[in-house]
Amino acid sequence: MCARKSPRIMVTGAAGQIGSELTLALRGRYGNENVVATGHKTKPSPKLRDSGPFEFIDVTRRESIEAVVDKFNVDTIYHLAAILSAVGEEKPHLAWDVNMNGLYNILEVARERQGVRVFCPSSIAAFGPETPRENTPQETVLRPKTMYGVTKVAGELLCDYYFHRYGLDVRGVRYPGILSSETPPGGGTTDYACEIFYEAIKHKRYTCFVREDTVLPMMYMPDCIRGAIELMEADLSQLKHHADFNLAAMSFSAGELAAEIKKHIPELICEYEPDFRQQIADSWPRSIDDSAAREEWGWKPQYGLEAMVTDMLENLRK
Numbered sequence: 266m267c268a269r270k271s272p273r274i275m276v277t278g279a280a281g282q283i284g285s286e287l288t289l290a291l292r293g294r295y296g297n298e299n300v301v302a303t304g305h306k307t308k309p310s311p312k313l314r315d316s317g318p319f320e321f322i323d324v325t326r327r328e329s330i331e332a333v334v335d336k337f338n339v340d341t342i343y344h345l346a347a348i349l350s351a352v353g354e355e356k357p358h359l360a361w362d363v364n365m366n367g368l369y370n371i372l373e374v375a376r377e378r379q380g381v382r383v384f385c386p387s388s389i390a391a392f393g394p395e396t397p398r399e400n401t402p403q404e405t406v407l408r409p410k411t412m413y414g415v416t417k418v419a420g421e422l423l424c425d426y427y428f429h430r431y432g433l434d435v436r437g438v439r440y441p442g443i444l445s446s447e448t449p450p451g452g453g454t455t456d457y458a459c460e461i462f463y464e465a466i467k468h469k470r471y472t473c474f475v476r477e478d479t480v481l482p483m484m485y486m487p488d489c490i491r492g493a494i495e496l497m498e499a500d501l502s503q504l505k506h507h508a509d510f511n512l513a514a515m516s517f518s519a520g521e522l523a524a525e526i527k528k529h530i531p532e533l534i535c536e537y538e539p540d541f542r543q544q545i546a547d548s549w550p551r552s553i554d555d556s557a558a559r560e561e562w563g564w565k566p567q568y569g570l571e572a573m574v575t576d577m578l579e580n581l582r583k
């Protein structure tokens with residue numbers, strides 16, 4: 266029996282919250298030398314830098330993507346480089362440039378080389394205030410009110426266009442807020458759910474920038490990574506959707522999260538001072554129907570609130 270050829274992977278945004286852990290998981294699965302991590306300005310952690318190739322690129326410049334894809338003979342791109350919702354509201358032009366022109370360049374580089382596959386995450390930010398907020402369906406109103414959300418909807422449509430028009434195998438999920446202990450998130454609305462852990466351990470006090478009763482869908486990093494890899498390994502012929510799979514794991518309010526952490530750190534004091542991010546959070550779903558992902562490629566989350574909090578605190582204390 267001949268061994269299956271390992272994919273040759275490039276990860277953009279590899280120094281970011283998801284990228285840093287996804288790159289290591291991909292290297293563990295497919296071999297260190299088969300996964301090239303790329304970043305823009307953020308310096309890679311020693312773990313990332315020393316475990317395999319790392320290159321600096323700017324996704325808004327197509328030549329810089331092409332150089333790495335050709336140098337490493339890349340056949341699969343996990344495109345994570347993006348500006349998130351909160352920074353996107355402060356810098357909407359930058360968000361459009363990085364998220365839209367960056368994605369367009371990635372898709373064009375993949376199209377021109379034929380056979381290059383792409384993973385591009387979307388987000389719950391693709392939804393808006395007119396979308397049903399409970400158990401948000403796969404097929405529903407997509408009228409986001411943030412620039413980040415606009416780029417996510419347009420990105421989903423662009424990816425689907427490339428699939429139907431050029432046969433490009435491009436896949437993606439609508440991620441909820443992601444919780445992780447390795448690299449802090451930056452510039453998102455769901456960042457409070459990570460920040461509270463760091464502050465609870467360091468200062469036993471946290472001022473949360475959304476109201477206590479704010480409920481959002483969330484996911485723990487091991488599920489987030491498994492979701493990306495499982496979708497990319499799924500049989501294409503089984504997929505009816507491509508770049509827009511709803512994906513869910515758990516939903517909780519900021520107050521419920523603080524209460525769960527307090528079970529481990531009883532001295533924790535959490536206060537609530539909502540800022541401009543409250544309005545963004547209020548425009549997003551509270552829970553997600555991910556039955557299409559379950560049916561088409563067998564998605565099943567493993568972590569709920571309790572298990573995630575226990576594991577996060579254990580990792581952060583290490």
Ligand code: AKB
Binds near residue numbers: 389
């Ligand atoms: C953000 O808060 O902007 C992101 C997201 C939900 O896509 N974490």
